[in-house]
Amino acid sequence: MSTLSARGKGFANAGKIREQYEEIWANVYDVNTNPSGTINLGTAENYVMLNAVTAYINDHINFKGTDVNYGEGPWGSLRLRKAFAKHMDKYFKPHRPVASDDILASTGCTSICEMLGFSLFEPGEGLLLSRPIYQAFQEDFGLLKCIFVPSKGIDQFSMDAIKCYQEAIKESEAKGIKVRAILLCNPHNPLGRCYEPDALVEYMKLCQKYEIHLIVDEIYALSVYKIPGNSNSGPLPFKSILSFDTAQYIDKEYLHVLYGFSKDLASGGLRLGCIWTQNSSLVDSLSAQAFFNQPSNLCETIGISILENDDWLDKFVATSQKRLAECSMVARSLLDEYGIGYNRGASAGFFLRIDLRQFMMKDVDSITWDHERAFQLLLKKHKVYVTDGEGLSSEVPGFFRLCYVKHEAEVRLGLERLHEALSEAGTTGMAEELDEVRMT
Numbered sequence: 001m002s003t004l005s006a007r008g009k010g011f012a013n014a015g016k017i018r019e020q021y022e023e024i025w026a027n028v029y030d031v032n033t034n035p036s037g038t039i040n041l042g043t044a045e046n047y048v049m050l051n052a053v054t055a056y057i058n059d060h061i062n063f064k065g066t067d068v069n070y071g072e073g074p075w076g077s078l079r080l081r082k083a084f085a086k087h088m089d090k091y092f093k094p095h096r097p098v099a100s101d102d103i104l105a106s107t108g109c110t111s112i113c114e115m116l117g118f119s120l121f122e123p124g125e126g127l128l129l130s131r132p133i134y135q136a137f138q139e140d141f142g143l144l145k146c147i148f149v150p151s152k153g154i155d156q157f158s159m160d161a162i163k164c165y166q167e168a169i170k171e172s173e174a175k176g177i178k179v180r181a182i183l184l185c186n187p188h189n190p191l192g193r194c195y196e197p198d199a200l201v202e203y204m205k206l207c208q209k210y211e212i213h214l215i216v217d218e219i220y221a222l223s224v225y226k227i228p229g230n231s232n233s234g235p236l237p238f239k240s241i242l243s244f245d246t247a248q249y250i251d252k253e254y255l256h257v258l259y260g261f262s263k264d265l266a267s268g269g270l271r272l273g274c275i276w277t278q279n280s281s282l283v284d285s286l287s288a289q290a291f292f293n294q295p296s297n298l299c300e301t302i303g304i305s306i307l308e309n310d311d312w313l314d315k316f317v318a319t320s321q322k323r324l325a326e327c328s329m330v331a332r333s334l335l336d337e338y339g340i341g342y343n344r345g346a347s348a349g350f351f352l353r354i355d356l357r358q359f360m361m362k363d364v365d366s367i368t369w370d371h372e373r374a375f376q377l378l379l380k381k382h383k384v385y386v387t388d389g390e391g392l393s394s395e396v397p398g399f400f401r402l403c404y405v406k407h408e409a410e411v412r413l414g415l416e417r418l419h420e421a422l423s424e425a426g427t428t429g430m431a432e433e434l435d436e437v438r439m440t
């Protein structure tokens, strides 16, 4: 008999999360110390900038006694919130200056999503998300119902896709599921694209019309890059939702923006993120929950120092964007060599969405989610990990997310291992792995 609550059992039964990730996160490939470890091309981290952050911390931070006390409050010290506001003023070009009172800091966007789930939704109410989408939102939002909106062949970054969301709202409500919010990820994970400005306006108007919240995750705002040779009519640049005169389109109670250190500032381990919102009762609600998610005072001190250091930050962002472009070009040319298709229009984030269908099976239309799961088992055997499409709520099986912001030799070897797995899939038809999948 279980000793857990229904909620606790729900989490326990959601899959053996530690078994799943220990091989990937704890048996990490290293050319010298662990060459037989797993090459992780599935976690979205800015690996090529990690050393720049630690070098900064080692050079600039000298902790004092008050850095290890409880600090100023679990919503983030005034100095940290002012530093986030200044950062957004500088890089997001907001229509109105960002006020530190409208910011609440937390231990990353993950915690903020969980708190938003608590504060905005009754259990079972709906959150609309694109498909594919960053795999963890589903867990982050806990008890509510994630509804993944198919774009049915429409460019989901354009205004044309709004009608898919409108239909999803109506269909959900017809099934008795009240939709409470739309979450947009801009720039998008995993597609690496930015939303058209007109589309952002339409999303605001749609949310206003249905009196639902619009949550915009801008965690990749500065992780944008240009691929030389891409024409001017190429990918759209990032435009923050804060750069609009949003009051024209949506009441301030309904609009919320997420940001953090994990991507643009290459420091997911700092566990620092924030929400911008002008909904004062939401701020009260999040502040009360913030006691469970208080950022470490030490990490606040590091975060403040980084955000206040304009010169260093400008150089860091410029170097990061240059390296992201270089890494993307390496990944693209390797994928071209292997004849693997990918979304060439991507211009943001640390990933490309790769199409492995033709390698997994000749008849691509017969590929099922079981095939995708079987291929993931094969990848495990070949000691390489890429994120599967099922986890990303893809519309069809066979697409994976390749995170390539790593040193070239590792990406090269990872793709070699991936290619070996694909060859094996082609020869064996993954019979053994399919049996394993069907037994579990």
Ligand SMILES: Cc1ncc(COP(=O)(O)O)c(C=O)c1O
Binding pocket: 044, 107, 108, 109, 110, 111, 134, 185, 189, 217, 219, 260, 261, 262, 268, 272, 273
């Ligand atoms: C779109 C998106 N939002 C949020 C997160 C998680 O952010 P944090 O590390 O701040 O919890 C991620 C991490 O991959 C992400 O890709």
